[in-house]
Structures are given as structure tokens and as C-alpha cells.
């Protein structure tokens with residue numbers, strides 16, 4: 001393994017603070033004794049046990065320790081770095097130490113809380129992990145956070161209701177915004193719809209109002225019949241190429257919002273679909289819009305091609321779409337017979353449930369069907385097994401309407417690759433965390449909104465448009481940005497080891513590694529997330545993963561072995 | 564006293580470490596044998612870390628990461644899987660492959676974290692101390708373990724592992740197919756060859772030796788040893804020392 005040249009630097013002087021966490025730790029093990037034993041570890045010059053290390057008193061004790069004992073490394077053994085590391089890092093920074101010269105040892109969440117019946121063994125474990133933590137602390141190096149400039153300009157991909165909302169919101173906040181739409185007009189799905197649930201507003205009314213705002217906004221530039229061709233760079237500093245006809249338009253962008261929505265599913269092979277007598281809800285909307293609906297015996301089948309083995313998800317908007325359209329038809333012509341064959345009906349909240357109640361009142365018939373005994377479509381009748389009465393019934397029809405799911409766009413894959421963000425199993429975009437970061441991707445500076453994530457209705461698309469815009473503005477509103485310092489590097493002293501094999505380039509999930517004109521490996525620090533994969537893979541041990549170096553981890557392992 | 568195994572765990576920060584914390588928050592109780600090293604991603608776990616763990620006395624080593632598809636860094640756990648598979652193949656050569664484990668534990672699986680650790684600890688208990696562990700390790704086994712570490716850390720194995728996904732998965736798309744079977748054939752023979760070469764290097768570290776002596780000592784066919792010497796010489800790792808009678812003696816550089 002590559003040996004790092006020993007830098008001229010001061011001897012490590014480590015302080016170790018053992019937390020009682022009230023009785024959470026102190027109630028099970030003798031913290032005083034753990035602190036006492038830690039004193040004997042190499043380079044440890046000061047140890048102390050504290051009742052609550054994260055309290056004002058505890059933090060003051062750490063600062064005092066640093067001052068009085070001239071500490072240049074601090075170890076806290078307490079709860080978990082996942083919650084408290086930022087606090088302690090900030091604490092030592094206030095005392096003039098580099099925040100990366102801090103190491104966390106977990107003796108609560110992963111020790112006293114989980115070995116409550118064997119406190120003597122928890123005690124041994126605490127000593128062991130403190131020893132390991134001190135061994136790593138000895139090898140820690142100060143790191144700098146990287147500051148990058150931010151271009152205060154946003155790119156929104158997809159001009160549906162979600163994308164338009166996000167773009168409008170950002171441009172209204174004062175950010176120059178570019179909206180790229182692959183179709184020759186804005187609006188997405190809204191273009192094909194008649195009236196909208198809830199409230200039965202005309203779709204064109206909502207769309208026209210939105211479009212007007214978009215077109216009249218001086219800071220919002222729209223590109224229709226255009227797609228994103230290339231994406232380079234990183235948060236705050238993206239270089240984008242938009243392709244519009246024969247033109248390539250270069251853009252400098254700070255943040256990107258993905259609002260590419262969904263595609264329609266054609267139920268080829270389902271229930272005799274023919275686009276004439278047996279159509280989809282979207283085709284029904286077109287008929288309603290153009291006033292060409294004359295049929296009187298209408299049957300709708302729900303969940304066609306959804307919630308099945310190859311497409312497990314629920315498309316979210318089809319129950320309401322069926323109810324909406326059935327009611328519109330009934331209102332126009334109360335004599336129409338409408339039957340809805342369903343597996344489950346989702347009408348959440350007060351508005352939507354109201355639709356269901358009204359539909360029952362108006363005499364729309366709801367019949368449950370078991371997917372294992374799917375309805376059989378004949379020329380003019382539909383046979384369905386009615387589970388309630390336990391026999392098959394026949395329903396005559398002159399129009400069959402299939403409720404099919406919204407599906408992911410085929411181009412999502414290529415876009416995801418350009419953006420370095422993941423798709424889920426159905427081809428929809430996958431957020432960083434379903435609850436904690438629902439509008440974000442793991443890649444900084446790229447956000448997600450609307451039905452690109454999974455099928456949602458318009459209200460939700462608008463909500464998400466606002467949400468994504470607000471996430472993006474947290475970046476765009478700053479002139480500069482601080483990024484993590486614990487990244488990968490190919491230090492000068494290791495350059496000779498590198499053979500240029502490019503394995504590191506292959507494995508980096510963020511494309512942070514490349515070769516320059518001189519054929520040398522370059523790691524773009526702002527792109528690197530510090531996962532460490534390149535370091536663990538580099539064929540010649542040339543790459544160093546800062547803050548998790550081979551040397552530091554090997555020291556921990558040695559300490560594990562008791563050495 | 565009953566055998567208390569020493570278990571070393573590598574946990575990725577985002578899923579398994581969080582899962583382990585959740586086990587704590589939920590007061591899930593599990594055996595106190597594991598000592599955890601936190602890494603940002605399971606893909607950070609260098610194969611050498613695992614061998615080193617055994618070298619310093621671990622009876623079992625467990626690596627944990629996010630479920631496939633959930634890696635915080637998108638694909639780190641796929642890389643972890645490849646590295647782990649290599650470690651497993653090497654350890655199999657010395658009969659220790661049943662002492663390592665790779666598990667995916669999510670941040671919400673506190674109870675499962677406890678169950679996995681409990682099960683692995685019980686499993687290692689049932690195996691007894693590792694031959695390389697305890698206070699009195701088996702020196703021959705330790706030497707072999709060292710050879711494995713050297714072999715796995717060499718450029719050839721690391722490059723093979725690093726390129727595996729590209730070779731077997733991506734390039735398929737363009738029709739330049741290296742199917743898994745072909746790859747594994749190359750990979751498996753590389754494992755054996757590099758292990759033997761590392762053993763030769765370690766043995767030459769003690770003394771100059773002839774091909775014949777090495778063949779006897781390491782129980783490898785002399786013609787194979789000779790083949791290895793040619794490669795090791797080309798890599799600049801060994802050279803002729805002197806000729807004793809008509810037998811060339813090799814030495815390490």
C-alpha cells in the first residue's frame with residue numbers, strides 16, 4: 001500500500017470525552033473508568049466524562065479541554081455521528097480547530113442501548129470502540145470545505161403544469177429561468193383534457209391562464225420542440241446544450257428541475273381495445289371536448305394494465321378521472337346508463353369522496369371485479385362475475401372506456417443518465433429519499449416535480465412545482481456554495497503510482513473523474529461525493545479518500561485487533 | 564468460558580449504520596461481539612480491510628450496505644458486491660470463506676440489523692475461533708492469509724474487479740459480449756495464479772530459493788512455478804540471484 005510521506009506537522013494531542021447521556025450510557029457502564037482507560041492510549045493527553053456532552057456545559061468542557069491542554073484532535077464517545085457530529089464539529093471549530101479533526105465514537109445507540117442485559121460486555125465494547133476511534137483520530141487530517149460560485153439561473157425540463165408552475169415561481173423570484181419542452185406546445189397532458197376534477201374547471205381555461213403568465217414573464221425563456229442534448233458540470237455550474245431543430249443553444253445553469261411528466265399507455269390487446277368502440281379515458285375526454293359523444297350504454301373498466309405483475313403501481317388519477325367523466329356524461333344526458341367495473345376505488349379527501357357520493361346518487365352503477373375473473377368483452381355485451389351475488393352478469397354496451405395508467409416516458413433513461421440520477425423500476429424518476437428529501441435527487445442541484453416521479457393529479461403537480469422551485473431557490477439565492485471537503489483525491493505524491501488504467505473513471509457514479517489533455521487523471525472535487533468507491537477500486541492504490549483514508553481505516557482495524 | 568468471537572463490521576453511513584442506530588433507538592438487543600467501522604458507502608470497503616481484519620484476530624467479518632438499488636451513491640453497493648465476491652473466492656482457498664458475510668440493511672430495518680448480527684454471531688460461534696485468530700494463531704494459515712492479501716491487492720485482481728461490471732454488463736449492450744461465464748473463467752484462474760505468485764513472493768522474502776525448492780514447499784507443480792517466475796520477473800518482482808551448480812536461485816526485488 002502506498003505510504004504517505006510524513007508531513008511536517010505537530011504531534012497529535014488527543015482529547016477524549018465520554019458522555020453519560022444522563023443514564024442512557026452512564027446507567028449501564030462506568031464512564032469514568034472508560035475515560036480513565038482512554039488516558040493510556042497513544043497520543044491521548046486529556047480525557048473526561050461528561051453528564052451531557054452536547055449540553056452547553058458539555059460543549060464548554062470540550063472548549064476548555066482544547067484550550068487548557070492544547071488539544072489538536074477531539075474524540076467524543078456518545079450517541080451517534082448521524083445526529084450529533086455537526087454540533088461537535090462546530091464546537092471545535094469555534095475553538096480554532098479544523099472541524100475534520102474530530103472523531104465520533106458510538107457508545108449509546110450501538111452499545112449501551114443494545115446490550116442492556118450484559119453491561120459488563122457493553123463496557124468492554126465501549127473501551128474497544130474508543131480505542132478504535134482514538135486510533136483513527138490520530139491519523140485525521142485537516143480538510144477544507146470547497147467554495148464554488150453559483151450561476152443564479154434555472155433550467156426546467158418539461159412544460160406541463162408542474163414544470164410551468166416551477167418555472168413561473170422561480171422567475172417571479174427574480175431568477176432567470178429556461179423552460180425546455182419537447183412538444184411543440186406547452187401544457188403536457190392538460191392539452192388533451194376536457195374538464196378537470198375537482199370543480200370541473202375547463203382544462204383549457206387553466207392552461208391558457210398559465211401559458212399567458214409564462215409567455216408574459218420577461219425572465220422566463222421558453223423553448224418548444226426542444227430537448228436537452230448535453231449536461232456537463234455540477235451544482236451551481238451546469239453547462240447545458242439545448243437542441244431546438246437544427247440549433248444548439250448553450251446555457252449556463254445553476255439548478256435543474258425535472259418535470260417531464262408521463263406518457264399515455266395504449267392498451268393494445270386489452271379488452272378488445274380498438275380506439276373506436278373500445279377506447280381509453282383520454283380518448284373519451286377528446287370526444288367530450290368535441291361534443292361527439294352519442295353513446296348511451298357506457299361501461300368503464302378500471303385498472304386496465306395497472307396493478308398487475310409487470311406494472312405493479314396504482315396510477316393514482318384514473319378512479320377520479322372515471323368518476324369525473326361519468327358524472328359529466330350523466331349531467332348532460334341523465335338517461336345514459338353508466339357502469340364502472342372496478343377493483344378498488346380511491347377517492348381520498350373530502351372533494352374526491354364527494355364525487356363518489358354524487359355518482360351513486362345519479363345512478364351510476366359500480367361493480368367490483370376480481371382480477372382473477374377479469375370481465376369478458378364480447379361484441380355488444382360485457383360479462384363480469386359479480387362477487388356479491390356469486391354469478392356472472394351481462395352488461396350491454398355501445399361504448400367501452402378503459403382506464404389505463406400513466407406510464408414513464410421512454411426518454412427518461414437517457415435524461416437520467418445525463419443528469420446522473422436514478423430511475424425506479426417502472427422508469428419514473430427516483431427521489432433522494434421518499435420522506436426526508438422528496439423533491440431532491442441525491443445529486444446536488446437537481447430537483448424533481450410532478451408526475452415524472454409517479455402519476456399525480458394537477459393539484460399535486462402544482463404543489464410539487466412550488467416545492468421544487470423553493471428547493472432550487474435555496475441554492476440559486478446564494479452567490480457561492482460550500483461543498484463537502486471529505487472527497488477523493490489523487491495526491492501529488494501518489495501520481496507516480498497511477499498507470500492511467502481508467503478503472504476509477506469507470507466506477508465513479510458521479511463522473512467526477514476524468515483525464516485531462518495530458519492524459520492525467522483529474523478528480524473534480526465539487527462533483528465528488530466522497531463515496532470512496534474509486535479508492536477501494538483503484539488498481540494501484542493511488543487514490544486517497546479523504547477522512548476515510550486507507551491509513552485511517554487500517555489504524556482502526558489494528559486497534560480492533562488490540563494493537 | 565464459552566467462546567466469544569471477535570466480529571468486525573463495516574457499515575455504510577446511510578443505510579446500515581442508520582439501521583444499527585435505529586436498533587438502538589428501538590432497544591433491540593443483540594450480542595455484544597461486533598465492533599463497527601463506519602464508512603460512507605459499502606463500496607469503500609477495500610478487500611484488504613477484510614483480510615487485515617482477520618490478520619489482527621477477527622473471527623468473522625461482516626460488511627453491510629444499503630439494499631441494491633438504494634445506495635446513497637447510486638451504485639456503490641454493486642461495486643461492494645463484486646469486491647466481496649473476490650474476497651470470498653480468495654478465502655475459500657484457505658477454507659475461511661464461511662467467516663465473512665455481506666448483508667443489505669436499510670435505515671428502517673433496526674430489528675433486522677439486530678437479527679442479522681445475532682445470526683452472524685451465532686454462526687461464527689458455532690464455527691469456533693478462526694485459525695488465524697485467538698491468542699495462538701496458526702502461523703501457516705497466517706502466512707497464507709498474508710499471501711491472499713498480497714494477491715488481492717495486486718494490480719491484476721484489482722483491475723479485473725474494477726472492470727467487471729463494465730465488461731460483463733455494459734459492453735453487452737454494444738454487442739461486444741463478454742459473458743459472465745467467460746469472465747468467471749478468467750477471474751477464477753487469476754485468483755489461483757495470483758495466490759500462488761503471492762505465496763512465492765512471500766517465501767522468497769525469507770530466502771533465495773530454486774524453482775524446485777519452491778515447488779516442494781508450496782506443493783505446486785514445478786512447471787507452473789516456473790511459469791509464475793517468468794511473470795514475476797516481467798513484473799519486476801523477482802530476479803535471478805545466483806546460480807548454485809546448475810540451478811538458478813531466485814530472489815525478491
Ligand SMILES: Cc1cc2nc3c(=O)[nH]c(=O)nc-3n(C[C@H](O)[C@H](O)[C@H](O)COP(=O)(O)OP(=O)(O)OC[C@H]3O[C@@H](n4cnc5c(N)ncnc54)[C@H](O)[C@@H]3O)c2cc1C
Pocket residue numbers: 157158159160161162163180181182183186187188189190193195196197198226227228259260261262263281282285317321324406409411415449450451452456457458459461
Ligand atoms: C385521461 C386523464 C384525465 C385526467 N384528468 C385530470 C383531472 O381532471 N384533474 C386532475 O387534477 N388531473 C387529471 N389528470 C392528471 C393530469 O393530467 C396530471 O396530473 C398532469 O398533467 C401532470 O402534470 P405534469 O406537469 O407532471 O406532467 P405532464 O402533463 O405529463 O407534462 C410533462 C411535459 O414534459 C414534456 N416532456 C417530457 N419529456 C421531456 C423531455 N425529455 N424534454 C423536454 N420535455 C419533456 C412533455 O411533452 C409534457 O409537456 C388526468 C390524466 C389523464 C390521463
Ligand code: SF4
Pocket residue numbers: 019020021022024051052053054055078079080084108
Ligand atoms: S451527546 Fe449524545 S449521548 Fe451525549 S448527552 Fe447528548 S445526546 Fe446524549
Ligand code: SF4
Pocket residue numbers: 487488507508509510511512513523527528529530531532533534535545
Ligand atoms: S469518492 Fe466516489 S464520487 Fe468521489 S470520485 Fe471517487 S467514486 Fe467518484
Ligand code: SF4
Pocket residue numbers: 490497498499500501502503504505521537538539540541542543
Ligand atoms: S484506477 Fe488508479 S491507477 Fe487506474 S487510472 Fe484511476 S487513479 Fe490511475
Ligand code: FES
Pocket residue numbers: 575576577578579603604605606627628629634635636638639640
Ligand atoms: S451508501 Fe449504503 S451501500 Fe452505498
